[in-house]
Amino acid sequence: MPTAKTLTALSNWNTALVQTLNAHRQLLVVSGSAHYCKDVVDQLTQQYRDQETLLLGTFLYPGNNSLNIAAYRHVLGAEYSLAIVDTFDAFRPNAVLAVAGTVTQGGLMVICCPDFNQWPVYREASTGHYLSYGEQLQFSQLRAAILMQFGDTSNVAILRENYAPELPELNSAQPPVAPPSPFKSEEQQRLFNLITGGQPIGSALLTADRGRGKSTLLGIIAGHYMATQAQSVIITSRYAESVNQVFTGVLLTCPQVTQIDRHQVSFNELTCRWLPLDHPLLTNITDSTLLLIDEAASIPVPQLTALCNQAKHLLLSTTVRGYEGSGRGFITRFIPWLKQHRPDIHHYELQTPIRWYEGDPLERFWYRALCMDTTVLANGEVEPEETLCSSTICYEALDKGQFDSSTNRQLLPLLMQAHYQTTADELVRLYDSPANNTLLAIRDNEVIGVLNYQQEGGALLRDVANDIACGARRVNGHLSAQGLSMLLASSAMATATYWRINRIAVLPRFRRKGIATTLINRLLQQAKTAGVDALTTSYGATPSLTAFWNTNDFVPAKPGLKRDASSGEYSLLMFLPLSQLMLDVQALITQRFSQELLLHPAPESFGCQAPFSPFAVNESIRACTLTILEQVINGSRSLQHARGSVAWLLETQSEAITDNESKAVLEDFVANSNKLNTLTERYRLSGKRETERFISSHIGRVLTR
Template sequence: MNSFNDIHQWLSQWQPAIAANFERRLVVVEGECEWQQHVAEVFYRYFNADKRQCFLWGEDQTFLTGTTKNYRHQLGCEYDLVIFSDPLFHPDAFSALSGTLKAGGILLWLKPEVQSPGIFMQRVMTKFIQDAHVIHLTSATLPIVSINTYVQHEFSVSIADGCLTQEQHSAVNAICHVAKGHRNRPLILTADRGRGKSSALALACIRLITSETQVSAININISAPSPQATTVFFQQLRKHLPDGRYSPHKFCYRQHTISFIAVDVLLATSPSCNLLLIDEAAGIPVHLLLQLSMNYNRIVFTSTQHGYEGAGRGFAIKFRKMLKVIAPKFQSFHLNQPIRWRDNDPLEQLVFDTFLFDSSLEVDTLDQKVAHYKVSQISQAMLAKDEKLLEQVFAVLVSAHYKTTPSDLKLLLDNQKVRIFIAIAPESQTVIAVALVIEEGKATAEEVAAVKDNERQLKDQFTPQYLLRHLGVNEAFEYRYWRVNRIAVIESQQQQGVGGELLTFIEQQANNENVDCLTTSFAANSSIVAFWQASSYVVVNLGISKDQASGEHAALMLKPLTQKSIFLADQLVVQFYRKLSFYLMTSFKQLPADLVLQLLLMAKEKHLPSIETSDLHIVHAYLAQQMQFMQSAFSLQQWLINKLSHLDEDTYICLDKNTLFTSSEQALNFIVAKILQQQLDEEIAWQYSLTGKKQIQQQLRKVLRNIIER
């Protein structure tokens, strides 16, 4: 084993050169644990001697304590050394922490000894071995480190506002325009890590609060997934305005104030400000970002294109679509040139290549509708051998799901329970759709007992565990399920039936393998529910609480394939609709009316609560003003649920006839809110511009008569 001094001298010979080259490197330490810890301590002592910042992620080391395992909290921080000591190799943490390193920094990976690595780890190790910039360190020898001299662009602070590049200056201009220009024109600022995005936010704030023409006080709020994510932002404020006053998460300059405020506090209190900045927006649930967009008319969102969220590109695609509804004139700006390290930095290129961050494929340019495509099942071995196919499959998933991460690449390649289905255009060999299916069910008696007693959460057993714990299906583990975990169609080919064809093919393969039931679970909205219902999936449950990420209730849908699963599905659907009327008045009181209607629209009569003759008498008595609303509410609700489940186009068109509503859709939403959800008269009057209880009852009777008359 090389001595402490040997390794220290070896490190000191080449590390200054990579710092001068303005680049970063990965060092892979192989060998026994004692040797790895010895090397890690040398690296730590080397950097710490000059008070340079070090961070450990993973297993504790004796020489470095007090570390955290939450890598997300390190975003926005900058380090000279990151020691990655994780036997399981968390790919999200690895890629994210690589982005916290400054030029001259080292990512030191203490490589675990793995007897039989999976496809994913084989890929990682192959990529690291093939890359000439990766330094492999063993106890046998200290390698010669090759460093090619790179002529780095010298950044100059002569550019206005303290910006280091013209591109960063343009970003500052765009941010300031949000504060001073027209209202309701938010900005989405995206960049890969190290491009000066957070600094641009700070420099824009500095311009705003130091402007000679600015007389009145400016109040700027900034939010992020965690306070730590704004570390660089506040550092820049303190650097450029040393006479400002800084306290934790707050900076004051003259009469102006810049404060960090958590997202939940922003939404709960809506503090006024001249400008709201949301840094690392991809780490915040989209529905919360949209609420902020409606609450504030001067707002800037920033997102890392590649980082812990894995797919900033996917985030940007999805979020732009949603934001356009609220703010059609929103602006976008992307920073390309790196500032914290050189162009084509070896570590950045390695991470991008290994985790497929940079897969820009034909799917991005395939604008024409594909007339013919082939649907097939592919194996993980095929993906391992065909890099282009792997890139395309992963790119399609990224484009459709903004939370796709490097861990999803690991799932795709390693999980033996995963089935992969694709639709591909034969002429261009372009993948246009992907579905990931996970095999579930058939656990041991001991495992089932542990689940029942809440002692254990089984991996890859979402559906049976859900049925057992939430719906009381004791025999849930006696069935075989295929759960569609992801299904994605590239944007240019959507609404063409490709997704439906993919589901049909999956069903055929499931039947061939005697699978009992196809399932899926997702954050429910009317369009997604309609997509699955079109393929004959039925809703069996809707989560009581909203999903934290989407702000929507999670739906569980099934498609039974065998006789015994058909019987089970019928029982579950009946149970769901029996509960629905109660939950619409409680947990689902604010459920969007279009989703309520979609849930009811394809319900079969056998699944719905029966309507008694007395209910019909009460409905007619209410319409004739012979009974009050609350006396009639239960019968009205049962009758309306059945009516809405058979809603046809002729009935729908006439709902607003002789009413104060501007459309049939608005009239329909009104009766759902009043009868099914029992919303307060005050809320309904405000929402539909009605004068109060009397007018609400008048309009209610008119809409219901329109339904009966059809």
């Protein structure tokens, strides 16, 4: 329990923060037992009882006053004077960055954590999102690095149980000259004038870091056009809560609106309303309607492009600094699409913070602590041809214990530049997952290439291998082991050992110079020495990527059936066999790939032809296929993971099938495997589940007879 002296010191310091004119935001770290942290939080929430507060994490306060740590995206767009992150629950970099962006000028962000000596080895309440099945975290290098930065940063306040409080002197900012109402920065006013210009609405994209007023500006523009151009407005976003600031902006330029409900206002028979992304009205937007898309980077790219094709008048805003859904996918995939298909949409960036002041120590601390201060890297062209002697490039393994080194601080920015799914949360996997390792290519102290790989399979899956093989069990991680085990209905594939290449990236100006291939070859040699059964990789398939992996001797193994939410691409698992075990099943894997590709909804997207006929007949493919179909009949395997096997059965055993009714049903299934609803209607079934049971029963009838 904190001493009375500690609580008094905290109360006085916090009172001074609240009363200091133009005070910068502050970070307070509270470290100790759960009881100690709760007592401190209780005092803080009492002091802020009349202001907006947030408690993210449910370990310290499991009741209704706290928000689940995984729900951090729901606070985007909100503003808090006091925001508390409970890391007893979990330390999630994405969540920390999101919460830091909600704290208003002069506000306080609090990190509650176990005692500094215990935090790196502490088992989090909701741990495991980054650990594969069977892995155990022994020591968190990331949390240890964050602790070092807490202690090394002079303006971080620390309350540590059984230690004297460390409460730094409070600093004030020099506020900028206020622009005319309703704008909060000259930049907001300038962009408003550029976009509106006294003419009918133009289309625009606004990007910025958190707290720059982009959502409010979106609303200011929308309110202006409601009032002056008689245009209705539709707002959409992934989360309803994120658009509160948009409605605030609407009220600034159209104060006459009437509130209908929390998601809709009206003015002179015009409406401004929020609609969820799957609302049918979004597929029929009139030319006189302005569509606003807020936090666009959190929306899957295919859905986003569809919306942009629907709306003639369009305003988008988003944050892209690493933690908003598919932020890099938005930059690397959506913006190029936008330039090509919607050249009328002008891209503007906001730099000036309005939720806090320039030089804000809270933003600066977290951007540095989580390697976000250098993530905005130029996608430059490849430099003129130069000779890269092998001696000038050093290849070495990532030293997880040197998080704050210059080399390590370049790792996340390079990965974020190259991979649309990389966010700050990747730091947890890079530094804390025992099975995750990284190779670096370094030239003149600059990281120019990265290969990250994950160890999978082996003894960790021995107790669940049979369940994985038949489709009855799916565990966390082990993508390759589980994918190949399911593909062949083989428990031996689950317990084989794999090194899966999870990320590979090269700086733009060094691409096409053999660096990625060299990294792969170095990993290959290490894998052979370690006795690994196979190298694998899985990625959003494009013909060019598939060609790259083919060039490096990887062959296709398993096509994904669902499009990735961020990229709109299908995944493709490829492998490079190393051991005799994998060489012995390579032909069978290739045959099964040919089966699965046969009925895939977009086989051309993988950029590869089926190496063998999907209807090859031999004892191994026969035994594998019949095992898969038996698993479907007994209910352990989903029908969608047996579609190619059904086609094989019909093609190769046609003359032996005497049940004509069942044969006709299965032929119907093969012809409509990508639109099961057709079969649901044709056979008057109640839904997808009953349709699959219906088809499975006919598979059973065929095999029985």
